Amino acid sequence: MTLAPDMATRAASPGKLTDLFQLGLDAPICLTWELTYACNLSCVHCLSSSGRRDPRELTTEECKAVIDTLERMQVFYVNIGGGEPTVRPDFWELVDYATAHHVGVKFSTNGVRLDAAAAARLAASDYVDVQISLDGATREVNDAVRGPGSFDTAMRAMGHLRAAGFRGFKLSVVMTRQNIPQIDAFKAIADEFGAQLRLTRLRPSGRGADVWDELHPLPEQQRELYDWLVAHGEEVLTGDSFFHLSAFGGALPGLNLCGAGRVVCLIDPVGDVYACPFAIHENFLAGNVRAPGGFAGVWKTSSLFADLRKPDTGGACKSCGFYDSCRGGCMAAKFFTGLPLDGPDPECVQGYGEAALASVSASPGLPVPRPSVDHSHRTGPRAAGGPVPVSIAPRRPSASPGTKPVHDCDESPLAGFEATSPGAAAGCH
Amino acid sequence: MTEVPTTGSETETEALTSDELLVEEVSIDGMCGVY
Amino acid sequence: MSTRTDATFDLDRAWQVDPRVSMRPEPFGALLYHFGTRRLSFLKNQTVLAVVRSLADHPTARAACLASGVAEAEVPVYARALAALADSKMITERMSHDSRT
Numbered sequence: 001m002t003l004a005p006d007m008a009t010r011a012a013s014p015g016k017l018t019d020l021f022q023l024g025l026d027a028p029i030c031l032t033w034e035l036t037y038a039c040n041l042s043c044v045h046c047l048s049s050s051g052r053r054d055p056r057e058l059t060t061e062e063c064k065a066v067i068d069t070l071e072r073m074q075v076f077y078v079n080i081g082g083g084e085p086t087v088r089p090d091f092w093e094l095v096d097y098a099t100a101h102h103v104g105v106k107f108s109t110n111g112v113r114l115d116a117a118a119a120a121r122l123a124a125s126d127y128v129d130v131q132i133s134l135d136g137a138t139r140e141v142n143d144a145v146r147g148p149g150s151f152d153t154a155m156r157a158m159g160h161l162r163a164a165g166f167r168g169f170k171l172s173v174v175m176t177r178q179n180i181p182q183i184d185a186f187k188a189i190a191d192e193f194g195a196q197l198r199l200t201r202l203r204p205s206g207r208g209a210d211v212w213d214e215l216h217p218l219p220e221q222q223r224e225l226y227d228w229l230v231a232h233g234e235e236v237l238t239g240d241s242f243f244h245l246s247a248f249g250g251a252l253p254g255l256n257l258c259g260a261g262r263v264v265c266l267i268d269p270v271g272d273v274y275a276c277p278f279a280i281h282e283n284f285l286a287g288n289v290r291a292p293g294g295f296a297g298v299w300k301t302s303s304l305f306a307d308l309r310k311p312d313t314g315g316a317c318k319s320c321g322f323y324d325s326c327r328g329g330c331m332a333a334k335f336f337t338g339l340p341l342d343g344p345d346p347e348c349v350q351g352y353g354e355a356a357l358a359s360v361s362a363s364p365g366l367p368v369p370r371p372s373v374d375h376s377h378r379t380g381p382r383a384a385g386g387p388v389p390v391s392i393a394p395r396r397p398s399a400s401p402g403t404k405p406v407h408d409c410d411e412s413p414l415a416g417f418e419a420t421s422p423g424a425a426a427g428c429h
Numbered sequence: 430m431t432e433v434p435t436t437g438s439e440t441e442t443e444a445l446t447s448d449e450l451l452v453e454e455v456s457i458d459g460m461c462g463v464y
Numbered sequence: 465m466s467t468r469t470d471a472t473f474d475l476d477r478a479w480q481v482d483p484r485v486s487m488r489p490e491p492f493g494a495l496l497y498h499f500g501t502r503r504l505s506f507l508k509n510q511t512v513l514a515v516v517r518s519l520a521d522h523p524t525a526r527a528a529c530l531a532s533g534v535a536e537a538e539v540p541v542y543a544r545a546l547a548a549l550a551d552s553k554m555i556t557e558r559m560s561h562d563s564r565t
Contacts, residue, residue, distance in 0.1 A: 017453045017455065017506050020492055021460070025490065025495075026490070026491075027488070029457070029460065029495065029497075029504065030457060030463055031463065032462075032463050032464045074486065074488045076486060076488075076495075076497040076504070077457070077497075077499075079463050102486065104497075104499055108464045126484065126499060127499055129502070131464065172464075198458070234456065237456070237458040239458055239463060239464070240458070240460050240461040241461055243461065253456070254455065254456065254458070254460070254461075255460045255461075257460055257461065258461050258462060259460035259461055259462040260461070260462040263460055264460060264461075264462040264463045265462070266462075275462070276461075276462035276463075277463070277464060278462070330461070450508065451507065451509060451512045451541065451542065451544070451545035452505055452506065452507060452508065452512065452545040452548040452549055453506045453508070454503055454504065454505045454506065454548065455503070455504050455506075456502065456503060456504070457497065457502045457503065457504050458502070
């Protein structure tokens with residue numbers, strides 16, 4: 001293949017890993033694949049606004065075609081999520097197909113279908129890993145976010161994994177104002193079950209937009225979190241989601257790099273390809289796997305991805321001494337709080353984000369972007385004693401005037417119609 | 430002990446010893462944008 | 465920075481890429497992913513990729529280096545690279561019954 005001039009230079013001499021990754025690779029290293037928007041839960045911060053299956057979700061055969069493409073591209077692994085991926089009847093069939101085709105699988109689950117048999121199956125495979133979601137070290141804190149019964153479901157699933165001898169599965173926590181005080185308790189739970197703790201950042205994405213103000217960490221909590229992560233080093237995973245905290249001091253383990261559209265991306269349940277799972281919005285929509293070029297075509301030719309792969313000039317953050325390690329933070333966090341993408345992260349630890357947010361709310365202008373895709377349950381469980389989940393909410397206006405989001409009961413028979421392969425459209429859920 | 434790529438102040442070191450760093454390594458969990 | 469000792473890497477033994485490693489050539493060199501450890505290694509030039517790919521075809525790592533065009537003076541640099549890969553279990557010593565035809 002012909003190399004672009006800067007790639008040719010880099011091919012000749014060793015360069016920084018981060019520079020090479022920022023310019024994008026010919027194939028993702030790994031990616032998130034949301035298999036379904038269906039979910040048994042209604043977590044208040046759900047980044048994919050999941051709950052109800054979309055009638056246009058990829059069929060089993062279409063999913064296998066995606067896996068074939070990933071194999072050809074040598075994508076190393078997929079993180080399968082959703083919604084709750086295990087509620088798809090073909091979940092195990094697809095996991096087996098992926099591993100048989102040299103694509104590793106890690107899947108995120110709330111544990112609802114992770115019984116003893118499933119645990120035994122997982123323990124037997126080197127190529128499948130599992131990530132259990134939990135957002136409180138106690139039932140009270142967890143269920144306030146994830147709904148009644150969810151703590152017990154997660155514990156039960158972890159018990160099965162431990163009993164099956166599956167060591168090193170992941171316990172994945174989204175850090176919030178409410179659970180940062182429980183950080184040591186999370187480590188203890190992970191240790192108790194022989195799991196590896198994974199802490200990730202809350203982003204104002206999906207339903208997260210509605211609870212971000214009340215749940216995102218306070219400045220002093222960010223410092224506490226950073227110090228804790230530094231103390232625990234590579235023992236604890238972060239999905240590299242805290243590189244904005246690197247501006248507190250030394251860089252955290254990881255690439256400290258936004259991989260969106262460069263080395264990773266999202267494939268959603270209807271085959272839409274987004275830059276990352278935290279940016280499910282038409283501004284970050286690169287294409288659809290059902291298009292003639294398939295996923296490979298989207299990855300290689302999307303103009304959105306080409307833009308993301310241009311060298312980063314730093315914008316308004318260029319003069320900050322910490323830019324090199326924080327890289328201006330998270331694109332999705334900026335976007336969904338109405339901040340410009342070439343400026344500070346809303347949680348900039350130097351305080352530049354707060355100033356930027358203040359000027360956004362002070363000046364009239366476009367409303368803060370809202371998710372363009374919403375599969376939330378229309379009614380949901382009310383968590384006992386905690387914040388009310390937002391599943392009972394008015395329909396959000398579309399971010400783009402003139403286009404209506406597709407609704408299951410849309411009157412137009414052509415609602416959501418797109419030229420797809422025969423048999424792709426299923427009936428209403 | 431495995432090499433973890435670093436940024437900022439260690440780039441000068443890297444430039445001096447770049448001939449030694451023919452291999453770099455990172456945890457696969459170490460790039461943002463994946464669950 | 466690394467704390468491994470280069471002296472521990474034996475160039476004069478037979479090596480191979482671990483079967484759980486997936487190697488993906490890139491314009492700059494290659495990416496290696498180990499399905500067991502879930503580590504990702506990044507080879508920074510085509511020569512080190514050629515060395516790693518050919519390890520199983522040669523009786524020693526040193527022979528693989530020389531056959532891939534590494535000059536004698538550069539061998540220590542490549543030994544350090546191989547040491548890093550051995551350290552992270554991307555490459556392992558080859559037992560005599562593993563030798564390829």
